[in-house]
Amino acid sequence: MANESVATKSYPLYEARKKVGAFLRKIKFDHWKGWIYLSPAIVLLLIFTAWPIFNTVRFAFLEKYSSLADLNPDITFEFGLGNFQYVLEYQYFKDCLFNTIILCVLTVPISTFLALLIAVCLNSIKALSRFLQTIYFLPYVTNSIAIGMVFAAMFNIVGLNRADINASTSLGIVNNIIQFFGGTPINWINAGSGYWENIFVMVVYIVWNALPFKILILLGGLQSVNKQYYDAAKIDSTPKWRVFTNITVPLLSPMIAYVVITGFIGGFKEYSSIVGIFGDTMGPPGAKGRLNTMVGYIYDAINGSTKQYGRASAAAIILFLIIFAVTLVNLQVSKKKTHY
Amino acid sequence: MKVELQNLTKIFPGRNKKVHEEVIAVNNFTFTIPDGKLVGLLGPSGCGKSTTLYMISGLQQPSGGKIFFGDEDVTDLSPENRGIGLVFQNYALYPHMTVKQNIMFPLQNLRGPDKMEKEAMIERAYEVAKLVQIDELMDRKPSELSGGQQQRVAIARALVKMPRVLLLDEPLSNLDARLRLQTREEIRRIQRETGITTVFVTHDQEEAMSISDLIVVMKLGVVQQVGKPQEVYDNPTNLFVAKFLGTPPINVFDGEVKGGKLYLGDAAVLDVPGVDDCKVYVGIRPEGFVPAENGALEASLNNVEVMGRDVSVVSTHVASLNPVVRSIVDADYKISKDDESVRFDLKPHKVFLFDKETEERIYFEVK
Structure with missing residues (x-):
C-alpha cells in the first residue's frame, strides 16, 4: 500500500x-x-x-550557377536539370565518356588476367622470388607522371610538335624494335597520330601501371591457399590448365573480384595517366583533348575560363552513378561466381 | 597390389646452412605390405611415418632406397602415374565444389583409354558415395558437412579412380572421440569391401591396433617392430615398443636378475631361467598382475578404481619407474581400498625384460 x-x-x-x-x-x-x-x-x-x-x-x-554570384547573396538560381541536359548533349563530354569506357573495358580485363598469370608464375618460382616480387612492385611506388614520360619517350618523343620532320614519327625504342624486325614505324603519339594508336599506348601504359597492385593482392591470395589442394590435384593427375581454372581461380575468386571492382572504379577515374603520356593537352599535338576522360572533363569545366561549376558537378554525379551501377553489377556477378 | 619398400631413406637438409646438419626422417626402411592388407604406420610425432607415406605417394622423393608396387619399380614415378589414392589429414576437399564434383574430379582427369563418359562418371561417383554412405549429401558443399562426413568424402574421392594403393594420413585425428570409433570401423569395412591395399598413419596406438592387419612401429625414422597388432603387443622387441603400445601403458621397473631369479627391490618375484645375471628394465603389462595373498610382489596400495568388469589397482613400488603401478585385475578379486598394501603374483608371459643399455628385449623361457 x-x-x-x-x-x-x-x-x-x-x-x-x-x-x-x-x-x-x-x-x-x-x-x-x-x-x-x-x-x-x-x-x-x-x-x-x-x-x-x-x-x-x-x-x-542549380540552373546557370556562377561562383561570382556568391558575392551577391540577392541573386538566386532556379533548380532544374539543365546542367545534366547540357552535359549529356555536349559532344565533347560524350567523347570523354567514350574514352573512359574504352580504356576501362580494355585495361581491367587485360591487367587482371596478366596479373593473375604473373602472380601464379611468381608464386611457383622459388629462387629469387623476393627479388622478382620487388621488381614487379616497383611501378607501384614510382610516380605515374614520371612513368608516363618514360613511356612517351619509348613510343615517340612527344611534345616536339615536329610533324613536318619525318624523323619524329619514327622515334622511340618501340619503333626501333619494329624497324629491327623490318616493320614500318608507327606514329604512336606525335602530331598526326591516329586515335587507336593513342589508345593502344594508353592501354599498354595503364595496364603496366595497374599490374603491381593486382599482382600483390593475388600473390597474397595465392600464398594463403592450402598447398594440399595442389598435392591432391597432383595425385589425381590433374592437367596444369585444369588446376589453374578449377582450383586456383575459384580459390582466388574473392581476390579477383576485389581486384576487378577496384580496377573498374580506378579505371573510371582515369586521368593522370593521360597527363603522364600527353601532358595536360590530353591529346597529341594538333588534337588537343582527344583522349580526355570524365575526370579530365570535370577538371576542365572547373578550371576553364568560364568556371562551369554546374556542369562539372553534373558530370561528377553522372560519373558517380556510372561507377555505382558498374560496381553493383560487379558485386552481383561476383556473388554468384566467388567462393568465400 | 603388394607394396615393397627397400632400404627406403629420407634425409632432409638442415635449415641452417652454416652448420651442416641433416635430419634423417626415415632410415633404411625395408618392409613388404602384402596385397589387400590394412597396414598402420605407428609412432610418436616426428618418427617419419608421414614422410614414409608421402614417399609411397610420390609427393616426396626418397633420398635412397626403392619402392615397388607389385613388380613395378615406382621410385622415380611421379605421384600422378602411381595410381594411388591419398586422404589428407585435413581432407583437402575443394571448398568451391559440391561433394559430387569433388568425387568426380579425379575421374575428369582421366585421359586416353581410361576416359569416361559423363554418365559413367556420375554412376561411379554414386557407387563410391554409397560405399562410404554419403550418397544423400552429393549436392552439398564441404563446409556444410560434419568432420566425419568430410572424411568420408575424402575417402570417396581417393577411392573413385580405383587406386592400386590407398594411403591415409592421420585419418581420424580431426574427429571427436565418438566419431573416431565409428569412422575407424568404417575404414576397416571399406577396406575389406574394396580389398585395396591400404596404408595409414597414426600416432594413436589404440587406433592402429584396432583396425590394422599389420602394424609398423617407428621411432626417429627407424622401424622398431613389424607384426600383427596382437603379436607386437604380446611380444615387444624393445622397451620403446612395449611402452608405446597398450592402454593403460606398461609398468616399467628397475630390476635385477640374480641366479635365474628376477628381483624387484629386495623381493624375488619371478623365475627367469636362461638369463645371465645383470641389471634390467622390467616391463609388466597391467593385466600381468594376479592378486594373491602370498604374492611375491608387494606394493603399497593407493587406490582401487572400479570399472565394472575390471578393477584398476593403483599402487606404488620402490623399483617402479612410473609414478604409480597400474594393474588391471578381475573384479572378482575383492581388494579393499583401505588396505595398506597389496600382493601380486606375476603372469610370466606378461613380463618383459629389457637390456639396461640397448633397451632390447632379453628373452627367458616361460614355463
Missing part, C-alpha cells in the same frame, strides 16, 4: 529529466567520450567530404 502511494505521486521536473535522459541515451549522446575521440575525423570528413558532396549535388541542380 505504501509503495503504491509513492508511485502515484508525480514529480514533473524529475519526470522530464528522466525523459530527456532516456532520449539522449537512445541517440547515444551519453557516449560523449566516444564522440570526442571521433571528433577530429568527423570534423575533417564533414569539411572535406560531406560539404563538397553536398555542394556538388546543389550546384548540379
Whole structure:
C-alpha cells in the first residue's frame, strides 16, 4: 500500500529529466567520450567530404550557377536539370565518356588476367622470388607522371610538335624494335597520330601501371591457399590448365573480384595517366583533348575560363552513378561466381 | 597390389646452412605390405611415418632406397602415374565444389583409354558415395558437412579412380572421440569391401591396433617392430615398443636378475631361467598382475578404481619407474581400498625384460 502511494505521486521536473535522459541515451549522446575521440575525423570528413558532396549535388541542380554570384547573396538560381541536359548533349563530354569506357573495358580485363598469370608464375618460382616480387612492385611506388614520360619517350618523343620532320614519327625504342624486325614505324603519339594508336599506348601504359597492385593482392591470395589442394590435384593427375581454372581461380575468386571492382572504379577515374603520356593537352599535338576522360572533363569545366561549376558537378554525379551501377553489377556477378 | 619398400631413406637438409646438419626422417626402411592388407604406420610425432607415406605417394622423393608396387619399380614415378589414392589429414576437399564434383574430379582427369563418359562418371561417383554412405549429401558443399562426413568424402574421392594403393594420413585425428570409433570401423569395412591395399598413419596406438592387419612401429625414422597388432603387443622387441603400445601403458621397473631369479627391490618375484645375471628394465603389462595373498610382489596400495568388469589397482613400488603401478585385475578379486598394501603374483608371459643399455628385449623361457 505504501509503495503504491509513492508511485502515484508525480514529480514533473524529475519526470522530464528522466525523459530527456532516456532520449539522449537512445541517440547515444551519453557516449560523449566516444564522440570526442571521433571528433577530429568527423570534423575533417564533414569539411572535406560531406560539404563538397553536398555542394556538388546543389550546384548540379542549380540552373546557370556562377561562383561570382556568391558575392551577391540577392541573386538566386532556379533548380532544374539543365546542367545534366547540357552535359549529356555536349559532344565533347560524350567523347570523354567514350574514352573512359574504352580504356576501362580494355585495361581491367587485360591487367587482371596478366596479373593473375604473373602472380601464379611468381608464386611457383622459388629462387629469387623476393627479388622478382620487388621488381614487379616497383611501378607501384614510382610516380605515374614520371612513368608516363618514360613511356612517351619509348613510343615517340612527344611534345616536339615536329610533324613536318619525318624523323619524329619514327622515334622511340618501340619503333626501333619494329624497324629491327623490318616493320614500318608507327606514329604512336606525335602530331598526326591516329586515335587507336593513342589508345593502344594508353592501354599498354595503364595496364603496366595497374599490374603491381593486382599482382600483390593475388600473390597474397595465392600464398594463403592450402598447398594440399595442389598435392591432391597432383595425385589425381590433374592437367596444369585444369588446376589453374578449377582450383586456383575459384580459390582466388574473392581476390579477383576485389581486384576487378577496384580496377573498374580506378579505371573510371582515369586521368593522370593521360597527363603522364600527353601532358595536360590530353591529346597529341594538333588534337588537343582527344583522349580526355570524365575526370579530365570535370577538371576542365572547373578550371576553364568560364568556371562551369554546374556542369562539372553534373558530370561528377553522372560519373558517380556510372561507377555505382558498374560496381553493383560487379558485386552481383561476383556473388554468384566467388567462393568465400 | 603388394607394396615393397627397400632400404627406403629420407634425409632432409638442415635449415641452417652454416652448420651442416641433416635430419634423417626415415632410415633404411625395408618392409613388404602384402596385397589387400590394412597396414598402420605407428609412432610418436616426428618418427617419419608421414614422410614414409608421402614417399609411397610420390609427393616426396626418397633420398635412397626403392619402392615397388607389385613388380613395378615406382621410385622415380611421379605421384600422378602411381595410381594411388591419398586422404589428407585435413581432407583437402575443394571448398568451391559440391561433394559430387569433388568425387568426380579425379575421374575428369582421366585421359586416353581410361576416359569416361559423363554418365559413367556420375554412376561411379554414386557407387563410391554409397560405399562410404554419403550418397544423400552429393549436392552439398564441404563446409556444410560434419568432420566425419568430410572424411568420408575424402575417402570417396581417393577411392573413385580405383587406386592400386590407398594411403591415409592421420585419418581420424580431426574427429571427436565418438566419431573416431565409428569412422575407424568404417575404414576397416571399406577396406575389406574394396580389398585395396591400404596404408595409414597414426600416432594413436589404440587406433592402429584396432583396425590394422599389420602394424609398423617407428621411432626417429627407424622401424622398431613389424607384426600383427596382437603379436607386437604380446611380444615387444624393445622397451620403446612395449611402452608405446597398450592402454593403460606398461609398468616399467628397475630390476635385477640374480641366479635365474628376477628381483624387484629386495623381493624375488619371478623365475627367469636362461638369463645371465645383470641389471634390467622390467616391463609388466597391467593385466600381468594376479592378486594373491602370498604374492611375491608387494606394493603399497593407493587406490582401487572400479570399472565394472575390471578393477584398476593403483599402487606404488620402490623399483617402479612410473609414478604409480597400474594393474588391471578381475573384479572378482575383492581388494579393499583401505588396505595398506597389496600382493601380486606375476603372469610370466606378461613380463618383459629389457637390456639396461640397448633397451632390447632379453628373452627367458616361460614355463
